[in-house]
Amino acid sequence: MKKYLISIGLILTIALLSSCSAKKYDLSSKPTVVFKTTMGDVKIGFYKKAAPKSVELFLKLCKEKRYSNTLIDEILNLPPSNFLISMGGTVKWEAIDDAARKELELEIVQKDKKIEKGELLYSAKNEVFGFFSINTNSTAIERNEEDVKTDPIIIFGKVIDGDKVLSDMMSLRVDSNFIPLEEVKILDVEVVE
Helix, strand or coil: CHHHHHHHHHHHHHHHHHHHHCCCCCCEEEEEEEEEECCEEEEEEECCCCCHHHHHHHHHHHHCCCCCCEEEEEEEEECCCEEEEEECCCCCCCECCHHHHHHHHCCCCCCCCCECCCEEEEECCCCECCCEEEECCCCCECCCHHHHHHCCEEEEEEEEECHHHHHHHHCCCECCCCCECCCCEEEEEEEEC
């Protein structure tokens, strides 16, 4: 009986520890951000538990209107699995300090997290925070251990309204550097608390 109870206790402890170590990618109900673009509105929700520092920094930039009056930088449409819209590259960002960098490193996506359609991500290798991409691939992108090592990313939010706008953006013609031939602008950013 004693061995049985110890075994049960061990199993419960392992289950508890493994559930604590896995990040929860649940969308918070508030705040949300609305990007008002020349092609329509895109509403974003956030993974505050999985990426608290990224969400904090992103919301700060949105409240400061740092994305207002900026262009959509790239529209990457390379089948079979590279479909991204990138924003924020035309803004002069501040460097990430060492304390924030350490917090951000804890938010790096591990190989067990697939990149879902509509998720916002950025490269953890960036020296500044602000330039981000939206995955528009219709199927989830799996990452392996090599991806995690060579291209660490942080997923911090997801589009919750505006799929049609993103789809319309993806249909635009681009040049050889993936810059849209038709100017697409973020006119304003609204943070809804």
